[in-house]
Amino acid sequence: MTDYNLLKAVAGFSEALQAKKELERNGTDFTQAQGEVRRTVAQLHPKRLALRVAALIDETPSTKTLRMVAEDGSELPPFQAGQYVNLFVEIDGVSTARPYAISSAPSQHQHYDLTVKRAQGGFVSNHLMDCVAAGQHLLSSGPMGTFHHNPLFHGDDLVFLAGGSGSAPARSMLLDILERGLPFRFHLIYVNSYADDVIFAEELRALAQHHTNFRLTELVSRPPAGYQGHSGRLTQELLTNLMAEGGPIDQKMFYICGPTPFNDSGLAMLKALGVPRRRIRVEANGAPKTPHLQPGWPDQVSPDTEVTVTVRGQGSFITRASEPLLNALERNGYGTENACRSGECSLCRVKLVSGSVFNPREAHLRKSDQSFGWVYSCVAFPTSDIEIQL
Amino acid sequence: MKQYDAVVIGAGNAGLTAATALQRGGCNTLLLERHNVPGGCGTSFVRGDFEFEVALHQLSGMGTEEKPFIMRKLFHKLGVMDKVEFVQEHALYRLVVPGTLDITLPASWSGIKRLLQERFPDESESIARFMQVCEQITVEGYTALPQARRAGDEATLRATCPCYVQYGLRSAREVLDEFFADAQLKGVLATYWMYIGVPPSMTPFADLAAMFYAYAAFKPWHIKGGSQAMSSALVDSFTEAGGEVRFNCSVEKILTQDGHASGVRLEDGEEVTCDTVVSNISPLMTFNELLDQPLPAPIAQDFKSRRMGTSAFVIYLGLDCTPEELGVEVASTFIYETLDEERIHQSMESLEPPLGGMLTCYNLDDPDFAPTGKSLVALVCLQYGEPWKDVPPPQYAQTKYAFAEKLLTLIEKVFPKVCQHIEEVEVATPLTMMRYLNTPGGAIYGFQQSTQDSALLRERLDAVVPGLYTAGSWTSMGGFQPTYIAGESTARAILKQRAKALEAQHAQEANHD
Secondary structure (H helix, E strand, C coil), X not given: CCCHHHHCCCCCHHHHHHHHHHHHHHCCCCHHHCCHHHHHHHHHCCCCEEEEEEEEEEEECCEEEEEEEXXXXXXXXXXXXXXXXXXXXXXXXXXXXXXXXXXCCCCCXXXXXXXXXXXXXXXXXXXXXXXXXXXXXXXECCCECXXXXXXCCCXXXXXXXXXXXXXXXXXXXXXXXXXXXXXCEEEXXXXXXXXXXXXXXXXXXXXXXXXCCEEEEEEECCCCCCCCCEECCCCHHHHHHHHCCCCCHHHCEEEEECCHHHHHHHHHHHHHCCCCHHHEEECCXXXXXXXXXXXXXXXXXXXXXXXXXXXXXXXXEEEXXXXXXXXXXXXXXXXXXXXXXXXXXXXXXXXXXXXXXXXXXXXXXXXXXXXXXXXXXXXXXECCCEEEEC | CEECCEEEECCEHHHHHHHHHHHHCCCCEEEECCCCCCECCCCEEEECCEEEECCCCCEXXXXXXXXXXXXXXXXXXXXXXXXXXEEECCEEEEEEECCCEEEEEECCHHHHHHHHHHHCHHHHHHHHHHHHHHHHHHHHHHHHHHHHHHHCCHHHHHHHCHHHHHHCCCEHHHHHHHHCCCHHHHHHHCHHHHHCCCCCCCCEHHHHHHHHHHHHHHCCEEECCCHHHHHHHHHHHHHHXXXXXXXXXXXXEEEEECCEEEEEEECCCCEEECCEEEECXXXXXXXXXXXXXXXXXXXXXXXXXXXXXXEEEEEEEEECCCHHHHCCCCCEEEEECCCCHHHHHHHCCCCCCCCEEEEEECCCCCHHHCCCCCEEEEEEEXXXXXXXXXXXXXXXXHHHHHHHHHHHHHHHCCCCCCCCCEEEEEEECHHHHHHHHCCHHXXXXXXXXXXXXXXXXXXXXXXXCCCEEECCCCCCCCCHHXXXXXXXXXXXXXXXXXXXXHHHHHHHHHHHC
16 A cells, blocks of 8 residues: 555655646556557567568579568568578578578568578588579578668768679669669679679679769689689789779778688778778678687697587587587577677577687677676587587 | 476566576576577677677766665675676766856765855855755655655654655756756756656656765766676576576566466467566566456556656767767766757657767776777667657668767767767667667656656555566666666565465464474
8 A cells, every 4th residue: 555645745745646647547558559569679670581482593603592572472671781681491400590691672672682602512502502492481580780881970982892792782782872872982893703603793784884873893813714804813902003093092981791711801901001990891701610720729629629519408419619609509409599690699699608619709799798608609619518508 | 397486577687686686585586588688778789899888877876895885785685796897987977068068077976066166156055955955865765765654654754854855756847946046057957867868847856866966975887898797797696596597588478377477478388387477577568468367457557647758869889089089088978959958858759859968988987898099989869769660661770870960960069079980880769779678669767757657656566466576667767776776676575475475384384283
């Protein structure tokens, strides 16, 4: 029971009580708002999207685009050009997922194009290339990621260094700029190994011809005999020459997306050109392939060392030190929520109960995660027998 | 089906302190969190080289080691004092009304008095009296008032809580007007209304006074590693005591048996049984969406006099310059376009340029908070969720950036270089708050904290459904100190109730023997 009689002695109490009664008279019990939070959030950030493969588009010998539509035919959540969805698959009884940048324009609300390039030995890319057919149903995360143009500081002079399928987010950004008529300059420097394996080649060349604010520079590192364009890798000299045009270098915003060595060398060349780090965005690119070459990897542990992973209360299995923990978990029938699989989104965070793991430079751990023994399983490498809690 | 003594839904501040206190009090507890990290508001995220504090600007109620106050004792009791480090801020705040006023208050009660008396000599005597009242009403509120209420005696109340009786539930506006003539002085003293979410005309004086006094006397503090470190420390203490926590785990239903809370059903269909459920999510969700029974009448009645509280719009900035280069001299700077708080409050209901905002620089007092040579900064203005709910999804991103530009324009009036050094930026709107906090309207402080919302005018919602308790900003005040306290005090009430029930059971068994 409240003590209203006592509290009446407090100045303002009676007036407040009166005002509260007034509110009661014209207020509601909020039942009309049931489900509102869920609906509002799901429009922008659904935890899962039920998708269907509407079409498979052959892009190059190594690459296909999966055109994904909502299973129920509704509009898909909006995204910012450059963002990705995490695509969930089941392959031979193993549930896993991979993030793919959306290559279609954000104005296209009916489908997301996911452009997949076959990776040598790639567990998921080969499955998507070979085993997925139109009509198939797949789940994905909602669109996520920070690799997109940010109007608060990116400016209007944009340079995109793309390698291979790194052109997927570049295409989305380009289409967005052109369709919305944004007053940006967009220079795509696109490096591929083979001249016949250039994704979106014709479309990009046509757009470059028709739009003065889009410049395309193509490079082929293993050109066929008689190739007319730029041959070889992107060099400091070529990049310097290319950047001589346009606005001042520190006003440009650079985006880098490609294989890890491509990203690393691109970043180093831009830094050498004097570009401030804040003007360079590098897309995350999965777990490192050679974590044992990074500083901090324990000397006595070889990448092939076998370690036992115990999942508290559930079981255990043996894996290799150089296999990302999340992949090993999935291969052995376990799993955790995940999205970027590159050490950034933190959704795959698990508790390390005992043992040690190597956290590579890709692991963007919180300070408190480090002090309390939490790791991001997508980029954690067990360097001893470990016990974890899912 | 697993059996626990208690299930806590939500690992926000109050959920964490409730779960930790319950487990340490011998109550076998399961803590459920739908997100992948603990904390709710008390969390952080990483972008590039920066770990961004999401919500904690200044932690109140700590006191110093020599003169500890309530929070230090609470954290000690919860077993986290040796798991986290605290850093004291050297200033309370700077308030700038561009073109009108620029003043910095030290984090010292006597220092503030000296400064204000120098700056506003005509009001010197009123300042002394006002500060005396603030101090006394705070002390009364913490100790004498609860005692007098327990005694239930008006003479005791009048004798032990004279300030509370004289000023307690009058609006802060009214009391400020009674003491002072100078609008600038009143603005300076009311600056913290932003931490409550409603202007001084709607705030009970006792709340604003307590906030002002408590920050100044017990100092504003900062947690090393941010509020996420505290959230993780609480989980650590909870699991050390034998508690079980599950992340990425949503609750679908709160189950009852014969009207008594009996467990929860998880999103994957698993059912967990328990005698006590503590809900750290909003009571609106708890009763209108999760409870497997119709909304109980007393709770429906309570909801009718509630109004949705404010959300916030935040720009998290990682800058490649030092605080000095940015021109930051104190961690917390409030920038108000006008001394008229009513107008600022009105601007919170629209997407028009915000009239009030703040900048918090986290690495000023704690250099570890950002890499060397860089700065971690949050820009905030309060915003109600309503205008954001109407933004069509395809226009959401552009609306967000357009509004961010407006907040930046306000902040640039004091910190003109803020846009020149951006290395990382993340923008959170009321819909972001809604997404991560799961609160209607993206509310950050719970219901609108007007005088009518005061706990003094409210029955507790606890145990209306026996065994179901609430803990959080919705049924106490919003903010870190109040929510940490609310969870622990809910746990205490449950432990007391359980002890009583156990005693009764033993007595009954003894009678049967």
